[in-house]
Amino acid sequence: MATAMPIEDDFEDDFDLDDDFDDSSDTLDYAHQNLTEIDFNQLSSTIENLNRIKNFQLNSNKLLTIPNEIGNFQSLITLELSNNQLIELPHEIGSLKNLKNLYLKNNSLNDLSFPKGMQLLKQLEVINLGGNRFKQFPYQLFQMVNLKEIYLGSNQIYSLPDLFQTLTKVEVLYLGGNRIGNIPDSIGCMHSLVVLNLCDNRLRTLPRSISRLTRLKSLSLHNNQFCALPPDIIRLDLQELSLRNNPLVVRFVRDLTYDVPSLKELAGRTIKLRKINYDDKSIPKSLIEYLNSAKSCLNPKCKGVYFESCHKNIKFVDFCGKFYLPLLQFLCSPACTPTPTSQMTTTNPEEMSSKFRKVLLG
Numbered sequence: 001m002a003t004a005m006p007i008e009d010d011f012e013d014d015f016d017l018d019d020d021f022d023d024s025s026d027t028l029d030y031a032h033q034n035l036t037e038i039d040f041n042q043l044s045s046t047i048e049n050l051n052r053i054k055n056f057q058l059n060s061n062k063l064l065t066i067p068n069e070i071g072n073f074q075s076l077i078t079l080e081l082s083n084n085q086l087i088e089l090p091h092e093i094g095s096l097k098n099l100k101n102l103y104l105k106n107n108s109l110n111d112l113s114f115p116k117g118m119q120l121l122k123q124l125e126v127i128n129l130g131g132n133r134f135k136q137f138p139y140q141l142f143q144m145v146n147l148k149e150i151y152l153g154s155n156q157i158y159s160l161p162d163l164f165q166t167l168t169k170v171e172v173l174y175l176g177g178n179r180i181g182n183i184p185d186s187i188g189c190m191h192s193l194v195v196l197n198l199c200d201n202r203l204r205t206l207p208r209s210i211s212r213l214t215r216l217k218s219l220s221l222h223n224n225q226f227c228a229l230p231p232d233i234i235r236l237d238l239q240e241l242s243l244r245n246n247p248l249v250v251r252f253v254r255d256l257t258y259d260v261p262s263l264k265e266l267a268g269r270t271i272k273l274r275k276i277n278y279d280d281k282s283i284p285k286s287l288i289e290y291l292n293s294a295k296s297c298l299n300p301k302c303k304g305v306y307f308e309s310c311h312k313n314i315k316f317v318d319f320c321g322k323f324y325l326p327l328l329q330f331l332c333s334p335a336c337t338p339t340p341t342s343q344m345t346t347t348n349p350e351e352m353s354s355k356f357r358k359v360l361l362g
Contacts, residue, residue, distance in 0.1 A: 027055040031080070035061040040069030051075040059083050059103065071095040082106055082128065088113045094120035105151070106131040111138075119143035130154050130174070142166045153177045153197070165189035176200050176220065188212040199223050199242065211235040221246065261309040268294065269332070272305045297332035304332040311336065 030038075035058070044050060055078045058066075063084040070079075071092030079096070082105040089109075094117025102124060109132040118140040127141065128151040135156045141147065142163045147170050154177040162184035167173075171192050176199040183198070188209025196213070197220040204225045210216075211232035218240040226246040243249050261269070271278065272294050280288055294305040311331040 026052055027057065028053055029055075029057040030061070031057045032060045035063060037063065038067065040067045040072070044069065044072060054078065056080065066090055066093070068092045074098065077101065079103070086113075089115060089118070091115040091117045094118055096121065097123065099124055101126045103128045104132070105129070108133060110134060111136050114138055114140050116140075122146060125149065127151070137161060139163075145169070148172070148192075150174065160184055162186045168192060171195065171215075173197070183207055183210075185209045191215065194218070196220070206230055206233065208232045261306075264290075265307045265309055268307055269305055273303065295330070297336055298329045299331055299336040302332060302336045304336070306330070306332040 038058075047053065050072055051074055053073050054075055056073060056076055057080045059080045060083040063081070063086060065086065066081065066089060068090045069092075070090060074095070074097065076096050076099050078101040079099060080101075080103045082103045084107050086104065086107040086109060089104075094115065097120075099121055100123055102121070103126075105128045109129065111134060113132075118138075121144055123146055124144045125146055126149040127144075127147065128149075129138070130151045130153040132155055134152065135158060137152065137157060137160050139161070141150060142161075143166075145166065145168075147167060149172040150167075150170055151172075151174045153174045157175065157178040157180055160175075160180060160183065164184065164186040167190055169192050170190055172195045173190065173193060174195075174197045176197045178201050180198070180201040180203060183203065183206055185207045186209075187196075187207065188211070190213065192215060193213050194215055195218045196216060197218075199220045200223040202225060203221070204227065206221075206229060208230045210230070213236065216236055217238060219236070219238055220240075220242040222242040222244045224246050226243070226248045228248060268291055270276075271291060278288065278291065290307065294307060295310070297304045297306065311334050312329075
């Protein structure tokens with residue numbers, strides 16, 4: 001009989017590991033028992049057929065390690081180890097060839113905690129590593145070709161390798177609450193992706209390849225540093241888009257300001273608009289360079305230009321009648337704004353009201 005060791009001498013109860021074991025069950029449930037260690041050899045002696053055990057619940061204890069004998073449970077499909085104090089995993093965990101669900105949320109795992117044998121879990125479909133201490137995306141995950149759900153939120157990840165082309169079956173990728181500053185182009189190869197959560201990071205932009213995620217329905221980008229989004233993103237058939245607390249949206253909400261052009265800029269605009277000829281014999285070279293730096297107003301009905309002073313406007317682009325995506329555009333003056341920035345209209349309002357789904361701006 002294996003008995004859990006109490007943390008303090010005056011601890012009221014010792015938990016006997018085989019007290020509640022039903023010999024006909026395929027589940028071992030020792031969750032929420034304040035266990036600090038488990039004698040797997042004695043536990044195995046109480047079970048007639050280890051291969052019958054498919055679910056092992058050890059979550060919400062105080063385990064620091066998992067003994068090597070975990071490899072004896074060859075039929076395990078689900079292993080729940082969340083809310084412990086784990087700092088590493090044994091190499092033998094890679095021998096669990098039938099494991100499909102591995103939950104390790106809220107432990108103390110880091111970049112050195114995974115053994116090389118982890119990559120042998122070829123049948124793994126769901127892995128939850130949220131609330132740990134990873135600074136890098138675990139490279140072993142790129143070897144698990146059957147993964148469907150990856151949860152790595154609330155870690156310390158600052159960069160992602162450009163290797164996501166191997167994760168073609170992943171449907172849910174949760175990377176919120178990290179320190180990520182860049183998303184690699186290979187993210188566009190995750191053709192099965194339905195949910196992508198990148199909230200609470202340090203992102204300023206997305207790669208254009210994201211437009212290839214044709215199955216994507218939910219994209220969470222809130223609490224980042226986005227000032228603009230790639231135009232190709234309008235190709236996505238999203239049902240939910242979260243953008244709140246980004247400079248892009250904050251600028252829109254507080255009403256964009258417009259600095260009055262200087263006399264120099266006004267003169268330059270007049271020269272460009274009236275197509276007045278100039279050369280280095282009539283004006284200084286520095287002014288020629290200035291005039292040649294003119295940028296065209298993005299309003300197709302305006303022929304004006306701007307130099308240093310422009311009006312930054314949010315244009316809402318219709319996503320196939322489902323919701324609007326705010327994109328940043330630069331105009332020569334507020335007068336070039338086609339419609340007020342706070343007004344969102346559609347060419348077919350009746351269809352819009354019936355198809356509007358969800359966009360989170362605040």
